[in-house]
Amino acid sequence: MKFNDAILGLVVLLGGLAIILQARTFPPTYGQAYGPDLFPTIIGIGFVLSGIVLVIGGWRERQAVGWVDFQGVGLGRLVDAGIVLLYIIAFIFLAPRLGFLLTAGIGAWLLMVRFQEGRWLSSLLIAAAVTLAADWAFRVLLLVPLPQGWVLPRLPW
Amino acid sequence: MSDTLIIAFGLVFDPYVLGVMLAAGAFGLFVGAMPGLTATLAVALLVPITFFMDPIPALAAIVATTAMAIFAGDLPGALLRIPGTPASAAYVDDTHKLTLQGKANLGLGTALVCAVIGGLVGASILAFTAPLLAEVALRFSTQEYFWLATFGLTCAAFVSTGKPVKGLVSLLLGLFIATIGIDIMAGQPRFTFGSVELMGGVSFIPAMIGMFAISEVLRWALGSTGGRDKTKPVRQATGAVFTAVLPIVRRYKIGLVRGSLGGTAIGILPGAGADIAAWVTYAISKKFSKEPEKYGTGHTEGLVDASSANNASLGGAWVPALVFGIPGDTITAIVIGILYMKGMNPGPMVMLNQPELLYAVFIAFFVANLILLPLGYIAIKSYGQMLRVPREVLMPIILILCMVGAFAINNTVFGVTVMLVLGIIAFIMEENGFPVAPAILGLVLGTMIERNFMQSMMKADGNLLAFFDRPIAATLGVITISIWVLVAAGAIRRFWRNRQSGALPSSAE
Amino acid sequence: MLRRTLLGAAAAVAAMGLGLATAEAAYPERPITIIVPWGAGGGTDATARILASLMEQELGQPVNVVNRTGGSGVVGHSAIATAEPDGYTLGIITVEIGMMHWAGLTDLTYEDYTPLALYNEDPAGVQVRADAEWETIDELLDFIRDNPPGTLTGSGTGQGGIWHLALAGMLQAAGMEPDRVPWVPSEGAAPGLQDLVAGGVDIITSSVPEAQSLIDAGRVKSLAIMAGERAHAFPEVPALPEIGVDWRLGAWRGVGGPVGLPDEVVDTLTPLIEQIHQMDEFRDFMEGRGFGMVYLGPDAYREFMAESNEALGGVMQELGLAQ
Numbered sequence A: 001m002k003f004n005d006a007i008l009g010l011v012v013l014l015g016g017l018a019i020i021l022q023a024r025t026f027p028p029t030y031g032q033a034y035g036p037d038l039f040p041t042i043i044g045i046g047f048v049l050s051g052i053v054l055v056i057g058g059w060r061e062r063q064a065v066g067w068v069d070f071q072g073v074g075l076g077r078l079v080d081a082g083i084v085l086l087y088i089i090a091f092i093f094l095a096p097r098l099g100f101l102l103t104a105g106i107g108a109w110l111l112m113v114r115f116q117e118g119r120w121l122s123s124l125l126i127a128a129a130v131t132l133a134a135d136w137a138f139r140v141l142l143l144v145p146l147p148q149g150w151v152l153p154r155l156p157w
Numbered sequence B: 001m002s003d004t005l006i007i008a009f010g011l012v013f014d015p016y017v018l019g020v021m022l023a024a025g026a027f028g029l030f031v032g033a034m035p036g037l038t039a040t041l042a043v044a045l046l047v048p049i050t051f052f053m054d055p056i057p058a059l060a061a062i063v064a065t066t067a068m069a070i071f072a073g074d075l076p077g078a079l080l081r082i083p084g085t086p087a088s089a090a091y092v093d094d095t096h097k098l099t100l101q102g103k104a105n106l107g108l109g110t111a112l113v114c115a116v117i118g119g120l121v122g123a124s125i126l127a128f129t130a131p132l133l134a135e136v137a138l139r140f141s142t143q144e145y146f147w148l149a150t151f152g153l154t155c156a157a158f159v160s161t162g163k164p165v166k167g168l169v170s171l172l173l174g175l176f177i178a179t180i181g182i183d184i185m186a187g188q189p190r191f192t193f194g195s196v197e198l199m200g201g202v203s204f205i206p207a208m209i210g211m212f213a214i215s216e217v218l219r220w221a222l223g224s225t226g227g228r229d230k231t232k233p234v235r236q237a238t239g240a241v242f243t244a245v246l247p248i249v250r251r252y253k254i255g256l257v258r259g260s261l262g263g264t265a266i267g268i269l270p271g272a273g274a275d276i277a278a279w280v281t282y283a284i285s286k287k288f289s290k291e292p293e294k295y296g297t298g299h300t301e302g303l304v305d306a307s308s309a310n311n312a313s314l315g316g317a318w319v320p321a322l323v324f325g326i327p328g329d330t331i332t333a334i335v336i337g338i339l340y341m342k343g344m345n346p347g348p349m350v351m352l353n354q355p356e357l358l359y360a361v362f363i364a365f366f367v368a369n370l371i372l373l374p375l376g377y378i379a380i381k382s383y384g385q386m387l388r389v390p391r392e393v394l395m396p397i398i399l400i401l402c403m404v405g406a407f408a409i410n411n412t413v414f415g416v417t418v419m420l421v422l423g424i425i426a427f428i429m430e431e432n433g434f435p436v437a438p439a440i441l442g443l444v445l446g447t448m449i450e451r452n453f454m455q456s457m458m459k460a461d462g463n464l465l466a467f468f469d470r471p472i473a474a475t476l477g478v479i480t481i482s483i484w485v486l487v488a489a490g491a492i493r494r495f496w497r498n499r500q501s502g503a504l505p506s507s508a509e
Numbered sequence C: 001m002l003r004r005t006l007l008g009a010a011a012a013v014a015a016m017g018l019g020l021a022t023a024e025a026a027y028p029e030r031p032i033t034i035i036v037p038w039g040a041g042g043g044t045d046a047t048a049r050i051l052a053s054l055m056e057q058e059l060g061q062p063v064n065v066v067n068r069t070g071g072s073g074v075v076g077h078s079a080i081a082t083a084e085p086d087g088y089t090l091g092i093i094t095v096e097i098g099m100m101h102w103a104g105l106t107d108l109t110y111e112d113y114t115p116l117a118l119y120n121e122d123p124a125g126v127q128v129r130a131d132a133e134w135e136t137i138d139e140l141l142d143f144i145r146d147n148p149p150g151t152l153t154g155s156g157t158g159q160g161g162i163w164h165l166a167l168a169g170m171l172q173a174a175g176m177e178p179d180r181v182p183w184v185p186s187e188g189a190a191p192g193l194q195d196l197v198a199g200g201v202d203i204i205t206s207s208v209p210e211a212q213s214l215i216d217a218g219r220v221k222s223l224a225i226m227a228g229e230r231a232h233a234f235p236e237v238p239a240l241p242e243i244g245v246d247w248r249l250g251a252w253r254g255v256g257g258p259v260g261l262p263d264e265v266v267d268t269l270t271p272l273i274e275q276i277h278q279m280d281e282f283r284d285f286m287e288g289r290g291f292g293m294v295y296l297g298p299d300a301y302r303e304f305m306a307e308s309n310e311a312l313g314g315v316m317q318e319l320g321l322a323q
Helices: A005-023 A038-060 A075-098 A100-115 A120-141 B002-012 B015-033 B039-050 B055-072 B074-080 B086-100 B104-137 B142-159 B164-179 B204-222 B245-251 B253-268 B274-288 B301-316 B318-324 B330-341 B348-353 B355-388 B391-408 B414-431 B437-460 B464-468 B471-508 C002-018 C043-059 C071-081 C137-146 C162-173 C189-197 C208-216 C263-278 C280-289 C298-319
Strands: B181-183 B188-190 C032-036 C063-067 C089-094 C113-123 C125-129 C220-225 C250-258 C293-296
Touching (some): A038 B164, A075 A100, A075 B204, A075 B414, A100 A120, A100 B391, A120 B391, B002 B015, B002 B055, B002 B355, B015 B039, B015 B074, B015 B355, B039 B055, B039 B330, B055 B074, B055 B330, B055 B355, B074 B086, B074 B104, B074 B355, B086 B104, B086 B204, B086 B274, B086 B301, B086 B437, B104 B245, B104 B301, B104 B318, B104 B355, B142 B164, B142 B274, B142 B437, B164 B437, B181 C071, B204 B414, B253 B274, B274 B301, B274 B437, B301 B318, B301 B355, B318 B330, B318 C189, B330 C043, B391 B414, B437 B464, B464 B471, C032 C043, C043 C063, C043 C089, C043 C113, C043 C250, C043 C263, C043 C280, C071 C250, C089 C113, C113 C208, C113 C263, C113 C298, C125 C137, C125 C208, C162 C298, C189 C220, C208 C220, C250 C263, C263 C280, C263 C293, C280 C293, C293 C298
Parallel strands (some): C032 C089
Antiparallel strands (some): B181 B188, C113 C293
């Protein structure tokens, strides 16, 4: 997914402006020449200037490059990328409730089924094995308190 | 001194201590090879175990763990473009592209051999000069650190690829992310939008996992690079691990020396560790290389510098820790805590009462790096088996590991959110020719630059000349500014030449 | 792995051998997490880890220390307060709980916790370079009084942190304006002390134990502690009241959990922590590092936090550090 530099330049430029505006609300440090707004402001100015350069450059080559180039990515591929993102989002929201095992396991299973076009049984076995191994390695060996959730009982190890 | 050395040798070359080091080394390899799990985490996990050990095996275990973890970070970096620890991020593009060319064993073998050599050099230097070096490190105040960090930032100009303005945007993004959270200078929350989690700032680890791993998975899913259907994924790793490495090491021996010495020096300074050592030496290597255009495309030259540097830097941090009780990095901060638990207060009293302890640590580093050779070899061989797994199955597994790794840094799903957001940003950046490396560098150095600038200005009441009123600071400042002038002059000259050569055909029109 | 199993077995055997109170209660039936709002390697982290090791040994269940750093302590303290009140997530609550809300960083106060035990309090000290011209705290205060503001600088923690408060309060108690020695914020006592030795700042008002290794190294000297009387561990360092400056301030650490911990948990942990506090391993460690040993049970600890909260709020308001 390739955008014309002018579009990204505009995003960079507006982002820089937003940073500068936000930084102006930081109170100065009492009795000091430089406050917490100094560095964000410098960064913001840098973004604005780079944004302008990008916009000018992108505008010049708009004929040659066009505005957006999907580089022949089909709908199927977009769905693939979409479910990768959905998987992570689902983990963020569901893992604290359903627990690591269920969320990560079912998600990985669905992803494998999709990527391997069917083959749900082998995918199920692999996903289950990997999730259980990860749970054991991280929770037991590395003492990472993975979310337990309310559904499954705590595994005996 | 020689008596002490012999005692120290006796302490380390004890079957129990060596056994502990071997076990700890295997543990370090495992943790380091997991994306997102750092050497620091590996050491923190060792704490309850070392609690039941004598000081020497406890320290030897930590030494072995860290030396292995830093190398192991290269494994997922090379095979999946997911650096296992931040110290591997500098050269991940080179090792990964080598893997794509079917030369995984060459890349990893080089990284392994250079890591071992760097580690050995670092340990030897420190063993003989530790007290002296600690003295120099103690002279560094905020002005010196400011220049050092600014010098580090200059490296962005060298590690960046593509259009300079895009590299600048990437660097600024990293610097901006570093300002998020409660500002330590004024206690003022910045860009947190009321989120308690953001008050703690954006952790480096989830950010790094997102920018490398998630963007890579997305790219694969969209089939834009790495070829989902074009070519069959990755070719098998072929070739011996060691034989092909020797000519490379011989060819780039200057880089090896440069990396080992540079890494040792950076490691000694409190607050600068393996990750900064890798970035800085990679940039320097590229600057002095005859073929800088090959960097980042599967070239072994920068790899030689940086992978020797990150292992060499490890020992350095122990110097101020043992000699003055000042932690050089998070690992040695934990070490100091462990020493206290053993009733030994790090500082010159340890040097006076138990000088063998310091030597034992450096001998342990020596031994650890020797153990690294066979253990690393086994790890490369077995890790290479992962390439056999079809990507359709591997990618969901990688996602699980990434999510757990991002979660583990603070034990909240907030880390996963950070990973997701930065993953998407990095994906869009790379698709559009923005290099990711400068952003990572900005993230590493941003806080250091701002904090030391502000601290210096508070001391000097806003007088900018304060950055030149101490001898070391003045020297560092002059060097940094000269490099900027040279880089700028070079850029202008190139621009001018391009304009002239570009102007000729148009005038002929 | 084998090692861990062995350790677990050893711990279990030890617990059985000691015949602890855990036999009658089901709690704890799984690992406990202790959240530390400060970084690995610092004083809070070190005390939490020794406490956790001994709790693990006594309870026969793993007790994991998790560092939740950042935001001047806000992040970790809020993680403790918002944890599930089931007794499996506890935390170390530090003096900053009585400061952060006055500074406007958070709404959290000591009332958002179930207190279990206070186990440590360290008074602030006054540290200068060993080769500094001042031999006593009197000479230092006179020097500050006789020279223009900003001649000397102080450091040791972030802006508005506990040691900043200590310095400003001491100056005020000595009859000077509290910002006569500008504060250079640092990430903690260790980086501040390093900068002191490097010649970047002149005074570090951290606790004495934090400076111990550099004092032993002959690089730093401690001129006074801000307590009512001299400390047991540092008998040669005078207390401020001895020179007529009425000012005392210390940092403290205690164990607590979110509001609403079940009685079963409180009844198990309270005697356990009191018992650990008496154990030789704990005493040796705390005294070895010079950490001040105190012990207060749940009710006394709650009262202590309330008083600390009021006192800190008052001082911060006077010094202009409160919002």
